Amino acid sequence: MEKIKKILLKLKQNPNNISFSDLCKICDYYFGKARQTSGSHRIYKTAWQGDPRINIQNNKGKAKVYQVKQIINAIEKSETKNAF
Numbered sequence: 001m002e003k004i005k006k007i008l009l010k011l012k013q014n015p016n017n018i019s020f021s022d023l024c025k026i027c028d029y030y031f032g033k034a035r036q037t038s039g040s041h042r043i044y045k046t047a048w049q050g051d052p053r054i055n056i057q058n059n060k061g062k063a064k065v066y067q068v069k070q071i072i073n074a075i076e077k078s079e080t081k082n083a084f
Contacts, residue, residue: 004029008075015068023056023063023071030075046074 007022024042027034031044031054044054052074056067 011068011072015065015072018063018068020056020058020061020063023068026071026075027054027056030078047078052077 004026007026010022011018011026024034027042027044031046034042035045036043041055041057044056046054052070054071054074056063056071
């Protein structure tokens with residue numbers, strides 16, 4: 001859990017330099033195992049339909065910045081829903 005918090009803090013502070021494996025760890029923790037892992041994309045199921053979608057891809061070992069930002073938004077949305 002502590003490692004996940006450190007990675008999440010790193011995502012929020014600097015979404016430009018995140019490894020794909022760290023982003024996968026975050027997504028696995030918050031959204032469960034990916035429903036698609038074959039090919040270049042990993043797709044995660046969320047409790048809602050539409051945006052923010054959880055669809056990430058490996059870009060030479062790094063995560064794409066816009067996808068990191070989508071993950072941050074999705075985590076915030078899921079935490080807001082769980083707060084009620």
